[in-house]
Amino acid sequence: MLRLGYWCGQEQYDPKALVDFAKIAEVVGFDMISVSDHFHPWSDTGGQSGFPWLIVNLIADKTQNVEVGTTVTTPLFRYHPAIVAQAFATLGYLYPKRIFLTLGVGHSMNETPLGFNWPESVEEKIKRLEEAVEIIHLLWAKDFVTYYGNYYKLFKAKLYTKPRSKIPIYIATATKEAAKIAGRYGDGILVNPRGLERFDDIVYAMENEAKKNGRDAKKLLKLVEFKVSYSVDYDEALKSTLYWAPTAIDRKIREKISDPRELEDNVSEKEIEKIKKTWLIATDPEQIIKSLEFFLNLKVDVIFFHSSSPNERAFLNMLGRDILPWLKEIYELRREPIKITD
Numbered sequence: 426m427l428r429l430g431y432w433c434g435q436e437q438y439d440p441k442a443l444v445d446f447a448k449i450a451e452v453v454g455f456d457m458i459s460v461s462d463h464f465h466p467w468s469d470t471g472g473q474s475g476f477p478w479l480i481v482n483l484i485a486d487k488t489q490n491v492e493v494g495t496t497v498t499t500p501l502f503r504y505h506p507a508i509v510a511q512a513f514a515t516l517g518y519l520y521p522k523r524i525f526l527t528l529g530v531g532h533s534m535n536e537t538p539l540g541f542n543w544p545e546s547v548e549e550k551i552k553r554l555e556e557a558v559e560i561i562h563l564l565w566a567k568d569f570v571t572y573y574g575n576y577y578k579l580f581k582a583k584l585y586t587k588p589r590s591k592i593p594i595y596i597a598t599a600t601k602e603a604a605k606i607a608g609r610y611g612d613g614i615l616v617n618p619r620g621l622e623r624f625d626d627i628v629y630a631m632e633n634e635a636k637k638n639g640r641d642a643k644k645l646l647k648l649v650e651f652k653v654s655y656s657v658d659y660d661e662a663l664k665s666t667l668y669w670a671p672t673a674i675d676r677k678i679r680e681k682i683s684d685p686r687e688l689e690d691n692v693s694e695k696e697i698e699k700i701k702k703t704w705l706i707a708t709d710p711e712q713i714i715k716s717l718e719f720f721l722n723l724k725v726d727v728i729f730f731h732s733s734s735p736n737e738r739a740f741l742n743m744l745g746r747d748i749l750p751w752l753k754e755i756y757e758l759r760r761e762p763i764k765i766t767d
Contacts, residue, residue: 427721429742430457432650432731433480436466436670440475440483446737447484453745454753458484459496459527459729462536464503468669474678478512487519492523496615496650496729497597500739501550502541506557506577510564510584517588523586525562527615527648529597530554530724534683543562543680551602552576558594558610565592595648599623608634611699613726618703624723647727648727649720650685652704652726652759655734655743665706665735667692673699682715704733710747717752721759728752 431450433443443676447458460480466472477495485493500506508527509681516524544550556574563570564584573581596607599620599747607614608631620627632642652669655661671679671688673696682688705716734740 426726427458427753428727429752430459430648430727430729431455432729433458433460433462433484434464434731434733435475435477435480436468436473436749437471439473440480440735442737443475443480444483444487446741447491447493448487448520449738449741451488455491455493455730455739457525457727457729458488459494460484462498463532464493465538465683465685467685468668468689472685473481478516481524482516482519485523486515490523492525493520494525494527496527496595497520497529497531498526499535500528500529500557500561501553502536502543502705503539504511506560507564507579507582509557512528512598513561513592514565514584514588515586517590517592518586519591525669526544526596527595527597528554529560529615530603532686533680534688535685536720537683547600547602551606554596555606555610558596558606561594562610593646593651595646598627601627605634606629607645608640611637613646615648615650615729617650617651644650645680646726647723648729649723649725650729650731651720652731653707653713653716653734654704655707655713655731655740656736657708658735659706661699661706661735662706663701664701666706666733668695669704669733670696673697673703675702710743713748714751717748721752721756 450458455711460477462477466474481493498508512524537543542759553576556577560572568583569581570579571581593612595613596603596611597615598604599617601751604614604627614631616624616627631645635642635645654662654666663755670692674691707713
């Protein structure tokens, strides 16, 4: 079954607004609510920085059935893996079968402001992430855990409050290397827009690694992020996405910047043009439907709608009326086997 997620950008909206959006999202038909996890926002102008795990808790408390979690938590520096395990174990205890956790290597902008030295080596970040996932699983499953990794250590650590049901862990990635971690330890991958050109290779890396480790690759989910801004006025829809323009700065440059003011200063026409290509600037529901066909053809399991629409409430209501019912229906029709009659 295709599941639909709503992406709460805590870098752009204050916590109260996000809770309000999440409540509407559940009513109009979303199955999952995710909260982005940043210390610094992408832009100083209009930026927000509420603590994401508190927002996850608030949303879970104010909704009834949707799953709630993060996209994406970085358990490398400012969050020790054991603290991530403790926090989400508590959420899993309070809201059984409704919590998920997405992990990734993250960004320098969230770590260096706190005095950490951000590694330039991608290999180190991947290895840190793998150790973190191992630690989280161990603490959820066992007592008095001792662990000696290259980067993290535990000495007789025990979580006294454990989750009351399984908490899925998804690995956010645009590379095959991180996808392999999902194959070994995770429940699926979240492929960000940068990885869509390599989608098949990334999925293969995850599934192949799962098979090598005696796991059922068919049970691992494929999640994607769909970026959209909707308004009948194209210029208004485009203007609303420009908050995210710093995300389009070349990664090698932005990984050396942690001040949101500097990120804003480094936005040029080049980044704005890139935003136009990576975000759907929609003035009509039919444009959204056409774009979603791409994800249906990828046969994904979860589509997260990351919206930067000028009127978010109106956008959510439009989705519930015109888009979401069609999306689930067409997905189910495509899954039904063709019946051959004489």
